[in-house]
Amino acid sequence: MDVVKLAREIMNGRRLKRGEDLSFFLTCDLTELRRGADEIRKHFCGNEMDLCTIINGRSGHCSENCKYCAQSAHHHTNCEVYGFLDQDKIVQAALANEKEGADRFAIVTSGRTLAGADFEKCIAVFKRMQQECKIELCASLGFLTAEQFHRLHQAGVTSYHENIETSRRYFPSICTTHTYEEKIETIKTAKKEGFCVCSGGIIGMGETWEDRLDMAISLAELGIESIPINALMPIPGTPLEHLPTLPPADILRTIAFFRYINPAANIRLAAGRKLLKNDGEEAFLGGASATITGNMLTTSGSTIKSDIHMLRQLGFKLNPRAPQL
Ligand code: SF4
Numbered sequence: 558m559d560v561v562k563l564a565r566e567i568m569n570g571r572r573l574k575r576g577e578d579l580s581f582f583l584t585c586d587l588t589e590l591r592r593g594a595d596e597i598r599k600h601f602c603g604n605e606m607d608l609c610t611i612i613n614g615r616s617g618h619c620s621e622n623c624k625y626c627a628q629s630a631h632h633h634t635n636c637e638v639y640g641f642l643d644q645d646k647i648v649q650a651a652l653a654n655e656k657e658g659a660d661r662f663a664i665v666t667s668g669r670t671l672a673g674a675d676f677e678k679c680i681a682v683f684k685r686m687q688q689e690c691k692i693e694l695c696a697s698l699g700f701l702t703a704e705q706f707h708r709l710h711q712a713g714v715t716s717y718h719e720n721i722e723t724s725r726r727y728f729p730s731i732c733t734t735h736t737y738e739e740k741i742e743t744i745k746t747a748k749k750e751g752f753c754v755c756s757g758g759i760i761g762m763g764e765t766w767e768d769r770l771d772m773a774i775s776l777a778e779l780g781i782e783s784i785p786i787n788a789l790m791p792i793p794g795t796p797l798e799h800l801p802t803l804p805p806a807d808i809l810r811t812i813a814f815f816r817y818i819n820p821a822a823n824i825r826l827a828a829g830r831k832l833l834k835n836d837g838e839e840a841f842l843g844g845a846s847a848t849i850t851g852n853m854l855t856t857s858g859s860t861i862k863s864d865i866h867m868l869r870q871l872g873f874k875l876n877p878r879a880p881q882l
Contacts, residue, residue: 558581560817568597575774579774582810587806587809590843591809593813594813595842597820602821603874606841606847607660607783607846607847608848609659609662609663609848609849610650610654610849610851611662611663611664611665611849612642612663612664612665613666613667614666615642616638616667617630617638617639617667619667621668621735623732624730624732624762624796625731625795625797626795627792627794629795632794634793634794641666644678651686651690651692652689655691657879658876659850659876660692660876661695661716662686662690664679664697665698668699669735670698679709683696683713686713687712687713694713694714694715695714695716695718695755696714696718697717697755702746703750709750710751719744719756720757720759720785721741721757721772721775721776721779723772724764726771731762744779748779753783754783755825756781756784757772757776757787758785758786759788761800761829763800773815773819776815776818777819781822785826785827786812786815786826787827788803788808788828788832790829802832803829808832812824824844826848826849828849838867838871842871850864865879
C-alpha cells in the first residue's frame with residue numbers, strides 16, 4: 558500500500574471503513590506513514606494547535622475497577638483522595654491556565670458518575686467560570702443523564718470527555734464494573750445535547766494492534782471530534798503495574814493511523830508523552846494536532862510554557878492569548 562497516495566485520497570474525500578483490510582498500517586514504513594499523516598493533519602486542521610488543561614475536581618475512592626487507574630478503590634495506590642474541590646481553587650486554576658495561553662480547561666472527577674451535591678457544586682463553578690473566564694470549558698464527569706448534560710451545557714460547558722479506552726472486544730479485560738455500551742450511550746447522549754465530544758483511549762494495556770485499529774474505527778463511526786491518545790504509564794498498585802511501557806515507534810505509528818482513520822479530528826497527545834523524544838515533538842509532525850498540557854502534569858516535565866515554546870518552534874499557531882516567550 559502506498560500510504561502517501563492513500564493520504565491524498567483521504568484529503569480528496571475517501572474514508573476508511575470497518576471491514577476494509579487495514580493491516581498495512583501495521584507493517585508499512587513508519588516514516589512514510591507519518592509523512593502522510595502530517596499532510597492530512599495540515600489539510601484538515603491547518604497549523605492550529607489545540608491546548609487543553611485539566612483539574613482533578615474530585616479524586617480517588619472510585620467504585621469502578623478500571624485496571625489502569627490509580628483512583629479505583631479496588632486497587633492499592635498512593636493516589637490522593639479528596640472530595641469536590643473548593644470553587645475558588647478551581648476558578649483560580651482556570652484563570653491561570655487561560656493567562657498562560659491554554660485553549661481549554663476541564664473539570665475531571667473520579668467515580669462512575671457525578672450526582673447530588675457534588676454535581677450542584679460543579680454546575681455552580683461552571684456558571685461562575687462562564688462569567689469570569691474566556692477559556693473554553695470542558696468536563697469529564699462519568700455517566701450523566703440527558704438532563705444533567707442539558708444543565709452542564711446551559712452552564713457554559715462546550716465539550717464533554719468520555720473515553721472508550723480500547724476496542725469493544727478488549728474492554729471487558731480492562732473493566733468489569735461498567736460496559737463499553739454504557740460509554741457509547743453516554744457519548745451519544747452528550748452529542749444529542751450538542752456537545753463536542755472528546756473520546757479516545759489508552760494504548761499499551763495488553764491489547765493487540767487490531768484492537769487499536771478497531772478503536773480508531775469506532776471513534777470514526779461515532780463522529781468524535783477530539784481523540785486523546787494515552788500511552789499507558791503503569792502505576793504501582795494497579796493490576797497493570799508490571800506491563801512494559803510502549804516503544805516510541807509503536808506510539809508514533811498509532812497516532813499516525815488514527816489520523817488516517819479520523820482525518821478531521823483533533824488527535825490529542827495525552828498521558829505518556831514523556832515516552833516520546835522531547836515531550837512528543839515527533840508526534841506533532843506525524844498526525845497530532847492537539848495536546849493536553851499543564852503545569853500539573855509534573856510527570857511529563859512539560860509545562861504550558863515549554864509546550865508553547867516547542868510548538869511555536871515547530872511552526873504551529875497558538876491561541877492569541879498565548880504570551881510571546
Ligand atoms: S471510572 Fe474513572 S476514576 Fe473510576 S476507576 Fe475508572 S477511570 Fe478511574
